[in-house]
Amino acid sequence: MKLALVVIPAYNEDSQIEPLLGQIKEITDIDIVVVNDGSTDKTLEVCKNLNVKCLSHLINLGYGAAVRTGFAYAKKHPNYKYIVTMDGDGQHTVDQLKLLLEECKKNQLDLIVGRRVRKEQMPISRKAINALADLFFWALSGKYFVDTQSGLKAIRLNSLYDLELNSVDYELCTEILLKYSKKKCKIGWVDIEALYSEYSLNKPVKQRVINALSMVINLLKIST
Amino acid sequence: MTLYQIILLTALGIFFLKQLVSIKKTSGKNFFRTYVWLILTFAGATVIADPRLTAVLAQKFGIGRGTDIVVYTVIGWLFYKMYRADQQISKQQEQLNKLVSRMALKDTNEQK
16 A cells, blocks of 8 residues: 555646656655646646646636545545645645655544645735635634645545535635544644745636635535 | 506516427426416416506515515515526536546546
8 A cells, every 4th residue: 555645636737747746756655646627738748748647627627626536536546545635836845745744644644734834925815815714614613723725635545435525616625624623533734834936926826805705605505 | 458568468478488388398298387387477467467466465465565575576586596596507517527527537547
């Protein structure tokens, strides 16, 4: 049994994903699956050139749908202990991945989240949206966690089988946490630095106020 | 009967016939839907033919004016339709997700 399968949802990330995949490939005991979420650039070719497993969505569905496809793949290949989700835009590093897995193994956790506590590079709008998401999570679950929107997570594969996820977009991060905290699973955190390159800052990310509102509505639907 | 009432009744009649054709095309002989539309059309036609009836109905519901009951009913109906449309979109989105995801996973199996 291998230690982990890293699921990387990617939408038009050809310029950023290559170095990340190269670095992860150097770690033994870890496999990668990229979920190409209907990219129109060369993301798929980059994966093929690096000989990395790639699942391709015919159309762009959203972050949550891409991660769920990665999870479905993992469930069909139960030879991994943990599933890790990582962003493909260079926001997460291989060192953070190693740290996450070490903590997970050491503390026998079901879920561990990379908590972006050092946010010097994070734009104010994203800080505000994340803070609101944390408050909203508290309102739904009664538990206060910092950075419920983090995309860096490790999940014990066995705990994923009876988990039904419905989110299509970024609200998936909150949905996973919500369902794990309801199941009374063992959840842990590691502090990481929020890395924002020029590329990720200029990316047309959907995390705008209007999308934050639709996230709230979707989460209300899921949690009721 | 005024010209306005005649136009409205004719429009309602055409709308009802259109609904009947649509029901027959989509669900064959669906008596329940046909009866629902028949009752709604009849109620609409009655109100158009004698608008004073809305005032009587409104008083029974404790609403001041006859026109208000029509407005409240339409708002309620619109909310219901929006709710149904939202549910349908969510359902179709989920089906689309499943389809796209399965196709992606199937492609991987075939690559082996």
